Structure formats: structure tokens, C-alpha cells
Amino acid sequence: MTDFAIRYGEHVTRARRDGRPVVALESTIISHGLPHPDNLRVAREIEQTVRDNGAVPATIGMIGGDLVVGLDDDQVRHLALAEDVAKLSVRDLAVAAARRADGATTVAATSAVAAAAEIGVFATGGLGGVHREASVTFDESADLVTLARTPIVVVCAGVKSILDVGATLERLETLGVAVAGYRTRRFPGFFVTDGGFDIDWELDSPEQVADVIRARADQAIGAGALILANPLPTDEQLDPALHDRTLREGLALLARDGITGKAVTPFLLAHFHETTEGQSLAVNVRIILRNAALAARIAVASTATPATLGFSVPA
């Protein structure tokens, strides 16, 4: 009988055995977030950035029904090049396994699997959220609910501006997901440094973030994720005027062509890519590389002493 338990890549197995810092990485950016052939190149750069900052990368995805923490290079290449790679949220993981599917994990699924694998830090680009018009369509990302019950730090550049950022921040508060800015009190807007909203808390160093991880474990009251919002420096962001114009046009095209649901995010990202003549892609890559570096430094700070995550040391 098939065993559907999580598989660990060799490098992750070694890191867990030796108590070395590990950073979780998602695969949706590989399969659905970036155009080919940039996706494979960037996936490798993200992993290398984690290594360059002292941690072990654990890219998460599904290969033929096997849920893998720490895909190897062949597996990453497969998710980058194969067609029919499913986009897997937490609810899809068991069904996809039973169907022996190939799949890329979303922010929600990557977070949940990483936490189950006792990985405390996860680097991504932007978080899912509440869609514009959600008060009519009820279209809200599963990322929010999942993060509310998942003990992990998600390093991201805020919420994609194609969503309703204000409503997303309210939902995060309602659901009990912590939000802090990394060296800022302004919530970033993914492509742009300032997304237009204040946040209550600021954290200023990897060591301070590691203290949050330890405090959550020590307090032991079942708190969920910390969204650590890491904005691009203003001189690396997408030009805000270009951003606003591109967003307006993209939303108009969505409405005109009746595009909804899971098709929205890939469509808008492609629209940004074309309209900005590749600048949005370059910004997107800078975001994820910066987040990978910060996540690695947090993982290092968090494993400076044994058992800081409150977990038993793996055998």
C-alpha cells in the first residue's frame, strides 16, 4: 500500500539531522508565477540566495502524488517545464496525492507543509488576500485562513496590489494573523514600496524576528503566522505612476473579458509583464530574492541555540 507521508529531499534531511537553519520556498511561483524560461533560472537563484545567507533551501511541491519538502534540481525543473502542473492549496493536497498528480504549492499549502516539517520561516513574493468585489463574489484566498492556524514566519512584500489591500489587512486582523513591517510601519504594495496602509508593529533585525518565533512557542497559546512585510527600497520598486496605470488597465481588461477565479492572478501578472516591458518581472524577482535572503538570516538567528522553535530535535 502506498504511503502518502511527506518525503524529504536529501539536503533537507541532512539539515534537519544536524539542526541547521532551513527556509521553506513555494513552487507556485515556479509553475504559475513566472514565465518560462525565467522560472527555472529564478527558482535556482532563490535557492542559491538562501544558501548564500547561511541556510538550507526547502522548495516544496508534489511529484506524482509525493509531497516533497526539498525538491531536487530535477524535480524543480519538472515543475518548471511540465504542463498540467496543478496549483495546490492545503485542501487539494490529499486529493492530488490520491490522483498521483504533479503540483505546485501555494502560500497556504507551502506554509502548512513547512510547519508540519518543523520549518519556522518561509520566503515568498506576495501574499494572497481578499479580492476586489469580494463582498459580492466571496473570493478570498485560502492563504489567510491557513496562516491563522499555522505557526510560521512568512517573509513577503505585502499583498499584491491587484487585490483589496485594505480588506485583506482587516481579514488578517479578524483571523488573528500577526503583521509586522521589517524596518517600516507602512505596509508594502508588492511592486511598490508603500501600499498605502499603516501597520502596528515594526521589527528591526533577524534576531528580533527570532524572538517573536520564540515568544510564540513559549507563550503556547496557539497563535498562527507572522506576516513579515519586507518592502523594496524605493529605488528598486516599479515606478508608482507606471504601476497605477498598469493596474487600472489590467482591472479593466479583466472586467471586459470576464476573467475570474484562479485565472485572475496569472492574467494580471502577464499583463504587468507586457505593459511594463519586463520591468514588473525584474521587480518580482528582486522581491523574492530579497525575501529569501532575509528569511535565511531569520532562520540562522532562530537556530542560534538548540530547540528555539520549541520543537524536539529530530533524530
Added chain:
Amino acid sequence: MTDFAIRYGEHVTRARRDGRPVVALESTIISHGLPHPDNLRVAREIEQTVRDNGAVPATIGMIGGDLVVGLDDDQVRHLALAEDVAKLSVRDLAVAAARRADGATTVAATSAVAAAAEIGVFATGGLGGVHREASVTFDESADLVTLARTPIVVVCAGVKSILDVGATLERLETLGVAVAGYRTRRFPGFFVTDGGFDIDWELDSPEQVADVIRARADQAIGAGALILANPLPTDEQLDPALHDRTLREGLALLARDGITGKAVTPFLLAHFHETTEGQSLAVNVRIILRNAALAARIAVASTATPATLGFSVPA
């Protein structure tokens, strides 16, 4: 001092001891879903259908404050005939016990109690969901939130068309409740075969559903329920034109008479019953019997080898 722990009917106690397949059944359909005297007859037919397909039925309800898994025939008769049987969702179970109430369990309560009793499959008619106008009234069934944290397979014919089916599917995605069609990629509309929406996953055999159950346990990331949508064959559905006309009229009557809250579902089911001259009741009964048969076959497939649910074998 009273002990409020779950009581098990004798047949369920024996089945648990022997590791035989068990199917959970709800009692709201008995007390509130079907008119007397059909309700008692149908309750017995549902249990017999489970037995005919190789599993042991465990109808769940509350008798005088006792929460019972596996009501006996006298107890089923009591819930079918008594007045003042409360409709119990999960949140009501402890209060109703303290009040020594008689009560029928909803989809939410039945699922939660079944999972606590280590029963992996539950057959019902249709799921609760997001009500029309919910963006103003906030009226959304507790079924959805409960299923998000309850490891069980719910075999149903989709969501009752009296609800906002599209919004319900969005909420299930947001909350992380898995949805698959049984031999279909179209989400059924309870009385009608096709409810108007696509679904992402299809499962084709009881064995494949059993694989989902096992994958969820093996992956161990805290995933919730699987909604297995089992549509009626088109030649057994309610005539779609009659269905649409009846629904339109029923909604208009609700608005005219100001009927809201817990009174809505019984009212609309009665309206369907009258307007269709009993056809809706016959369809409803076919749905639940078909679902009971499929659930039993899944339970059998799921207990083909020991401990497939990842639970310890009861002593």
C-alpha cells in the same frame, strides 16, 4: 455527577471493537428535513442501505442530553415523532446536554461527533452554505467552518439550490474544505444533476476516495473534510424547469412573508414538496439513499486493511 461523554449504540460499539466499517448519519433529516410519517420510514431505509452495502450505520442525535452515536430504533422513532426536538449545531451540543434536551444533529454537528468517534465517512443529502443576501445578512451555515477542521468525507449531492451556490464554493475554497465530484467535474445542485459550476477534482471509485482518506492521515498537515459531490443521474433528477420555477416562487414567498434564519430551510423544502406534488421528496429520498450506499462502499474500501484511518484500533 452526570457524565456527558459520547454514548455508543450497541451495534456501533461492536463494529468499533471488530474494526468493521461504519457510516455516520445525521438526524436533522429525520426531525426537520422530511415530513412525518415519511421521515421514520426513510430513516430506517437509509440505515438498511448502509447495511446492504456492507457497513454499519451510526445515526447520531441527542436523547435527554445524551449525545448518542448509533441511535437504536426506539431512539430514531423518538426523534422522528417527538415535538420540541432542537436542531443542534456543534455549538449547541454542550448547552443542550446541560439542558437535557432532545436534539437532531446538523451536518456540522454530525461531522464533528463522527470524527470524534473516529468514523471517517458520513452520508447526508445536501450541505449547508452561504445564504442568498449573505453579504448583507451575514447568514452562512456553520457547516462550512466546522468541516474546515473536521477530518471526514461527507457524501452529498452538493449544496441546496436555495442557497448561493457560487458563494458557497468560494467559501469552501477560502476555508480549505476539499471538494471533489464522484465521477463528474460538475458540482451538483441537490435536486438537479448539474448545479452550474465546475469543480477541480474528480474521484472515480470508493478505493480512490479511500486513498484520499489515507493521504490526509499520512500527510498529517491538519486538513479538514472532503466534500464528495455525488450527483443524481439525469433521469432521476427533479425536472430542471420545474425546479427553477419552484425555486423562484419559493424565494418570492420568503421575501413576501419575511421568513428568515432557521425557518428558511424547512419552509423551502415544504414549498418544494407541495409545488412538485411530492416529486421533490422522492428525489430527496433517492439522493440520501444513493449517498448512503456510496458512503458504505467508501467505508468498506477504507477499512480493507487495519488502521487505514491513522487511528489506533479501539480496544
Added chain:
Amino acid sequence: MTDFAIRYGEHVTRARRDGRPVVALESTIISHGLPHPDNLRVAREIEQTVRDNGAVPATIGMIGGDLVVGLDDDQVRHLALAEDVAKLSVRDLAVAAARRADGATTVAATSAVAAAAEIGVFATGGLGGVHREASVTFDESADLVTLARTPIVVVCAGVKSILDVGATLERLETLGVAVAGYRTRRFPGFFVTDGGFDIDWELDSPEQVADVIRARADQAIGAGALILANPLPTDEQLDPALHDRTLREGLALLARDGITGKAVTPFLLAHFHETTEGQSLAVNVRIILRNAALAARIAVASTATPATLGFSVPA
């Protein structure tokens, strides 16, 4: 290395050791809910009321990053007098600890910390809820989601009428939070006895509430909080006509001045205080003292025999 585990005040440590009844109390009412100098006086009166009714008060808050269950009088005074006391919901607790903040705990945070400390009863004034206009703003208190997963009895006078009470009751149902009236079937409106909505369940004595606590533990299906709505007697409420006029004016002022988010509740409470010439404050104090007395009697009834909460006795 700092340890961020919950600290217990000496009186609470002794009570836990001896198995004596304990009532949790929040600190937001001290730091943000009542004007100085009434806040310090009332905080002490609440604690004394708990003692007068046979239980030990455990006021919860954060001092310099330490999460304390059972603040001593110096610490209560500090939270009453200090500026820059943060308002802490559950999601803020770990971040605030890492920042070594002073903080007052909301209903959500107090409930979660109390349950982690194995305290079964919590007295407060009114519950947070769904804000008016929430279908546009998505502004809903984190109290609701937290209570859905927290096993505690919250004795309160319903939901503040500055919120959307009907939508809040729907959300409580959707999320699975139990609601019962103490000797009433009408949901109170905080300042006024009757908030305009029916509730399904009534509980009539501390012993009956203790039975609910025991039933929840015995049933062991993961149910969350019980909201025990304890209305003021009609001759102690704020005059309903004065209440309605003050509320209407306050809402108009909010709109005029563009006040939103965390500023709303302090603003409206101050408006009520001024417009009613202090009557609203007197009513608010009567509410919390009555709730503290009832909570103490429930805690006493609930500890009448060992281990009634289903917890192991602390060493």
C-alpha cells in the same frame, strides 16, 4: 536567553495549586475602556467583587514583554496610568513580547491566555463583533474567531450597540460560538437590557453553566466558547431613549470626522460618557461588576468537585 512563557501572579499560583476557583479579567477596560482615574478604582472593585463571591481574580496583561496571569496591584496601576500601553489581541502577543511592550489584553487575548492557563470563566463588559458597514470595510473583531476555538465561558452584557448586533449573532453562529442568555431568551444590548434579538438557549443558575463547561469537556469534540449574556435589570439600564439618541449622534460624528478602526470604540465610549453626563460610565461599571459576580459564582460551581474542567490538577 529570555523565556517568554506565561507568568503567574502569586495569588493565582496559590489558587491553581489548591484547586480554588479562578476568574479571568481583561485589562483593555483598564487601559482603554474607562477614563482615568475611574479605571484604577473600577479595576480594583472588579477584583474585590470576584473575591466577595468566592473566587480568585486573575487580571491578565503584559508588562515589559511579560505576559502575566494575575497582575498585582502595582502592575494594574501601571496599566491604568502609563501612556503607550498597546491594545493586544491574540496575534499581537508574541510580537509585543519580542518588543518588550506594555499591553492590555482584549477579550480575544484574555480568553486565549486564560484557556491556556486552564481558567474556565472570564468576566468582561461587552464582546467585540461585526462593525456596521463591515460588508464594505471587512471590519470584524478578532474576538469572534478566537472564541470559536477557545474553551471558556465569557460572561458579558452582549455586544456593544455601536456594532451590527444582528450580523454579530450570525457570525457567532457561523463560527460555532455558543450563545445563551442568563435567565433570559433576549440578547442584551450592553447599555440596554434588550438588544432586539432572540437567542435559542437560556441558562438559569451557576450550576447549569457549570454543567455546560463539564459537558463540553466530556463530549470532547473541540467546541469553543460559551457567550453567557447577562443583561442588566431594566431599572439599572441606560434609559433606552437616551441610548438610542446618543448612539445615532455618535455614529454621525464618526462619519463626519472620518474616525475608523481601533479609534472607533474609545471615541464612541467617550461620546456616550459626555452625552449621558456620566450615566453610561456608571452603567458600564454596573455591568462589569455584575458580570464579575456571576463569573465568580460559576467558577465556584465549576470547581465544586475535583477536575470538573477536565484538566489535570496543576502540581
